[in-house]
Amino acid sequence: MSRVSNANLQDKDIRKLQILDKRYSKAVGNPKELYIFVYPSGIKTFYIKYKKTSIKPHNFREGIYSVAEARRDAVNLLHRLINGLDLKENKDKYLFKSLFERYIAQKRKKGLQESYITKVELIVKKYIYPKFANTDVKNISYTNLLEILNVIFRPNEIQSSRLETLHRLINHISNTFELALKDRYIEYNPINSLHNEFPTVHKFKIIHQLDTRLPALTDDNKIKEFIQELKADSKMALQTKRAVYIQILSANRPINTVSAKWRDIDLEKEFGLFQSKR
Template sequence: MEIKDIKYSKIKEILNAIFNPNDPYKSRLDTISHLINDINEIFSIAHYDGHIDKNFINNLKKEFPTSRNFKQKHNIDSRLAAITDDKTLAEFLHDLKCDDKMDLQTKRAIYLQILCVNRPINTTSVKWDYIDFQKEIWLIPANQMKMGYSHQIALSSYAIKILKEQQNFCILDNGFVFAAFNKQNHLHKDSLNKVIINLNNQKYKGKITAHGFRATFCTICSQNKATLLQMGISDEVIETALAHKESNAVKFAYERDRATNEQLKRLMQWYGDYLNNLEPFPF
């Protein structure tokens, strides 16, 4: 169809067919939101080029509730699924270790995600240039970070082993740690969730996500706060490890470092040891 002939009501009809209001767990509202954004980009170009007089696509957002509001209305926890108890976490680590069907590169990426508590996109798109094996540091540039400034990760001995193992078996040499034959040239972030869902006959479907391991880390740190304080690790150090932005705007404007490299190193090594005690790593 010519874009000038596409009517608001027609697009709304198509999106209504996608919306599932009867199952709050499968509403597809996130998909609808993504579709509206994609369609809006096309209509914006047509508007700027003079093919249409008005871009009405953004108004479609008013036709549907947000995913968060829809879940709240149905009393559903809108937070990403995460394991927060040691027993289930130990089971997951055991099942991950014993899985012999999973692509080994993807398995290493999951282990790195668990150990370094990054956002999944930062894990899958990491480049070898970001890794300093000598200083045991992973530095993510500002333009790769959600909050807009660079983030430094202290690598535990376990994370170092994973990276060196991946270095030995890396198939492609395109600069990415988890190189792949796709348009991004690296492992897609959704690949982590797909293999997690399928692990051990979908045992963990709805119970954990790749991003949820950040919540796992935060919960374990909270449960062991007394131990961490004795090690000189405060809440600020934990927040720094998670790359959370300071909520106080004035403090954020002036503050540069909330934790030393040594504190971060102690924290991430302690966390790696904690997980290894639950279920020994295979490396």
């Protein structure tokens, strides 16, 4: 780990650095390997000097790239250097789309339904890709994403508020950022907090006294029509379709259906979740 430097320049100190006819450098400190070049043009560029390696993160820009951000990036880069990690790896690795592709690949590796994965890809590519597909996640702020999510939310359209879509989207974005966090490319993942900016679906329905439950089907023809449409549905996951069939046959509570184990069912005695009526 790098030692603490005696130098401890702040933004105000960087602003006061004199512009000379020749480039010169000044120790910024904390970590001790952090310096800044001052050019005759007035440009001030941070750089990290470690053994025989010199890296330039960014130029100092007041309100955009500060000393605090330079220190953050210096610590991350030094961590990679000290641990022998390659700094010349694919520069696109931490673009949002690259991390999202890794996130999707991991879901496929877990054996999740392809229909579900396709839905995840569609929602993220529709709302996030147009603006941030080719953006480094380090440069995507909480406020940037909140602006997009605010456009998605329809608080005045009770029947189509898009809250379910919005909260799913936040989860997928957060999981994508989590990959960069685990690599120590970013210091923290602020995305989960976006959930707090919007009401939950349940709370929204209570506020607007909205009951989205469908009325019970009691007409034989409508029941027959529903079953025919269910059988013809090619987009619904097979396990979901089977769960609906079980619900129809057993009139069981949904939570009991999805949590049922084979040990709960006795096929020989026709007893349990699927107990038949006699």
